[in-house]
Amino acid sequence: MLLDEQSANAKSVVGVMGLSTRKGDKVRIEAAGEDAEQALAELTQLLLDRCGEAEDEAPAAPAPIAAAAQQQESAELLVGVGASPGLAIGRVYHHRLQEFDVPEFGQGASLEQQHFARATEEAAQQIDAVKSQLTDKAKQAILSMHQELLQDPDLLAQTYAGLADGKSAAWSWRAAFSSYSARLEAQDNALLRERASDIRDVGRRVLALLAGIKQASLDVPAGSILIAEDLTPSDTAALDPKKVLGFCTRTGGATSHVAILARSLGIPAICGISQAALALPDSEQVIIDGGRGTLRIAPNAEQLATAEAEIAQIAERRAAEAAMSQREARTSDGVRIEVVANIRNAADAREAVAMGAEGVGLLRSEFLFDNRDTPPSEQEQAEEYCAVARALGTERPLVVRTLDVGGDKPLSYLPLPKEDNPFLGLRGIRVSLERPDLLRTQLRAILQAAPLTRLHIMFPMVASLDELRAAKAVLAEEQAASGRQDVKVGIMVEVPSAAVMAARFAPEVDFFSIGTNDLTQYVLAMDRGHPQLAKQADALHPAVLAMIAMTCDGARAHGKWVGICGGLASDERAAPLLVGMGVTELSVSTPALAAVKATLSRWSAAECRTLAQQALALSTASEVREHLNAQAR
Numbered sequence: 001m002l003l004d005e006q007s008a009n010a011k012s013v014v015g016v017m018g019l020s021t022r023k024g025d026k027v028r029i030e031a032a033g034e035d036a037e038q039a040l041a042e043l044t045q046l047l048l049d050r051c052g053e054a055e056d057e058a059p060a061a062p063a064p065i066a067a068a069a070q071q072q073e074s075a076e077l078l079v080g081v082g083a084s085p086g087l088a089i090g091r092v093y094h095h096r097l098q099e100f101d102v103p104e105f106g107q108g109a110s111l112e113q114q115h116f117a118r119a120t121e122e123a124a125q126q127i128d129a130v131k132s133q134l135t136d137k138a139k140q141a142i143l144s145m146h147q148e149l150l151q152d153p154d155l156l157a158q159t160y161a162g163l164a165d166g167k168s169a170a171w172s173w174r175a176a177f178s179s180y181s182a183r184l185e186a187q188d189n190a191l192l193r194e195r196a197s198d199i200r201d202v203g204r205r206v207l208a209l210l211a212g213i214k215q216a217s218l219d220v221p222a223g224s225i226l227i228a229e230d231l232t233p234s235d236t237a238a239l240d241p242k243k244v245l246g247f248c249t250r251t252g253g254a255t256s257h258v259a260i261l262a263r264s265l266g267i268p269a270i271c272g273i274s275q276a277a278l279a280l281p282d283s284e285q286v287i288i289d290g291g292r293g294t295l296r297i298a299p300n301a302e303q304l305a306t307a308e309a310e311i312a313q314i315a316e317r318r319a320a321e322a323a324m325s326q327r328e329a330r331t332s333d334g335v336r337i338e339v340v341a342n343i344r345n346a347a348d349a350r351e352a353v354a355m356g357a358e359g360v361g362l363l364r365s366e367f368l369f370d371n372r373d374t375p376p377s378e379q380e381q382a383e384e385y386c387a388v389a390r391a392l393g394t395e396r397p398l399v400v401r402t403l404d405v406g407g408d409k410p411l412s413y414l415p416l417p418k419e420d421n422p423f424l425g426l427r428g429i430r431v432s433l434e435r436p437d438l439l440r441t442q443l444r445a446i447l448q449a450a451p452l453t454r455l456h457i458m459f460p461m462v463a464s465l466d467e468l469r470a471a472k473a474v475l476a477e478e479q480a481a482s483g484r485q486d487v488k489v490g491i492m493v494e495v496p497s498a499a500v501m502a503a504r505f506a507p508e509v510d511f512f513s514i515g516t517n518d519l520t521q522y523v524l525a526m527d528r529g530h531p532q533l534a535k536q537a538d539a540l541h542p543a544v545l546a547m548i549a550m551t552c553d554g555a556r557a558h559g560k561w562v563g564i565c566g567g568l569a570s571d572e573r574a575a576p577l578l579v580g581m582g583v584t585e586l587s588v589s590t591p592a593l594a595a596v597k598a599t600l601s602r603w604s605a606a607e608c609r610t611l612a613q614q615a616l617a618l619s620t621a622s623e624v625r626e627h628l629n630a631q632a633r
């Protein structure tokens with residue numbers, strides 16, 4: 001790969017990052033050998049896909065961060081970048097990285113190489129062990145990236161060069177990862193600077209193993225605000241949010257993995273805090289405001305009282321919502337709405353039920369097919385579907401969506417033809433109908449869960465009745481073979497044709513579930529992942545709302561129910577609007593369960609209908625949004 005004078009080995013993550021390319025830069029990719037053509041195609045696609053870096057992982061609300069920029073730093077108020085919102089009062093606890101004493105010279109290249117191989121292998125196992133404890137995909141992805149760094153050819157080449165020079169494995173490895181992390185640290189690209197901490201994290205893990213030192217775990221006293229030069233992503237993944245109320249780091253920024261993890265833990269965090277934070281006395285009282293990016297030192301009585309009042313207000317609302325989270329969701333006049341969860345696996349199902357899910361409205365089964373070299377067998381799939389069903393029990397509904405890949409969701413072992421418009425190509429049910437072997441195996445596995453729960457099977461991306469009928473024919477054969485007739489069948493409404501034709505689909509399905517993420521992209525002709533169009537691709541656009549209303553009308557005429565499983569369902573302000581249009585099931589992300597249920601309890605069915613009529617009469621998404629904000633309860 002060449003860039004002006006710079007080049008890097010494309011197989012090396014650290015090498016490629018070291019190029020510090022910017023958006024819009026031109027790069028030339030060169031490949032040689034038998035598989036050169038395939039390598040070129042894959043690399044090009046990888047670059048076009050931003051190397052898997054999600055664009056949306058920065059905090060959703062930049063407003064408080066902008067407010068922080070206006071805050072004047074003083075001895076009493078340290079300012080950084082708000083990386084995870086929230087407010088907490090706690091006591092300073094410094095986390096300092098352990099120093100390793102490393103001998104320069106080793107016991108010969110071959111012995112040192114063996115030490116090194118053992119240490120990297122053990123480090124990979126340690127990371128695997130941490131990964132297996134996690135259910136959060138974001139955290140797992142970070143640790144997978146760490147495992148990749150352990151095999152990075154540039155890092156390894158530099159280490160082996162040290163060994164050949166007679167240096168110890170620890171010395172050579174430290175020199176290698178330190179030079180790469182320092183190089184990234186010096187870049188003017190914030191994202192790359194932040195990736196330096198991933199290299200240091202992996203580097204120190206291996207170094208500790210080589211030095212025979214057990215890395216001190218983060219045993220933090222309760223009520224702490226952790227302050228550190230840097231927190232490694234593994235440290236952050238191991239934090240106990242019951243003890244750590246928030247943290248500040250000198251390094252990092254809003255897009256760092258540390259910040260992403262803080263948001264998933266739901267605790268306030270500030271990155272890029274000023275140096276003075278590192279000199280604060282241990283146990284000093286502080287107020288961390290992750291939204292504004294400020295750390296108040298030794299607050300006075302009035303400041304404490306204000307912060308306490310704000311914390312109490314937020315906690316009160318959350319507690320009231322949590323207290324109601326196990327109740328059936330109803331409007332204020334008692335109309336029943338099912339609030340269920342979107343999940344990926346059995347662990348998610350258990351968590352969702354604990355947080356008040358009344359069932360599962362979308363099991364994204366493709367996660368079972370992801371990150372592997374071969375498709376999962378019928379038995380493997382059945383085990384997971386049955387585990388989900390058991391977590392829900394026989395009273396709660398489970399909606400399993402059949403494999404939804406293609407477009408933005410490729411599978412390595414399912415090579416789909418290269419398409420100019422993959423979002424308009426082989427996606428969802430179209431892939432399953434192309435590969436009936438996969439569909440059959442999956443349906444057989446899903447049907448095994450029928451006796452354990454209220455089972456629903458849902459086909460994604462259906463655009464025509466022909467597709468639905470073809471899929472239902474396969475299902476009918478598998479049902480006949482298994483004797484399992486007790487299953488409801490529905491479709492996702494994600495393609496405008498399905499919404500427009502809802503009244504004609506309705507006699508042939510038991511239910512509809514609207515996927516507002518894709519429906520928005522297809523109604524507005526805006527790629528759902530397009531960075532410049534993201535703000536305009538708003539599911540509250542009146543045209544999308546009209547499609548939802550059309551689906552509800554078509555379903556109602558045949559006595560079928562309509563749910564929403566797209567992102568719009570998790571927006572508590574939109575919940576009464578959707579119910580007012582005729583939706584009776586909202587399938588939301590687990591953290592949104594309590595708030596959506598609580599919001600519904602504040603609206604009567606008649607008020608929801610009025611809100612829907614008002615919103616449907618508006619002309620733009622921002623008008624709808626403003627109206628919902630103004631009416632929010």
Ligand code: PEP
Nearest residue numbers: 515516517518565566567
């Ligand atoms: C949707 O499109 O709204 C949906 C729920 O499906 P996914 O986001 O998995 O494509």
Ligand code: MG
Nearest residue numbers: 494515517518
């Ligand atoms: Mg979809």
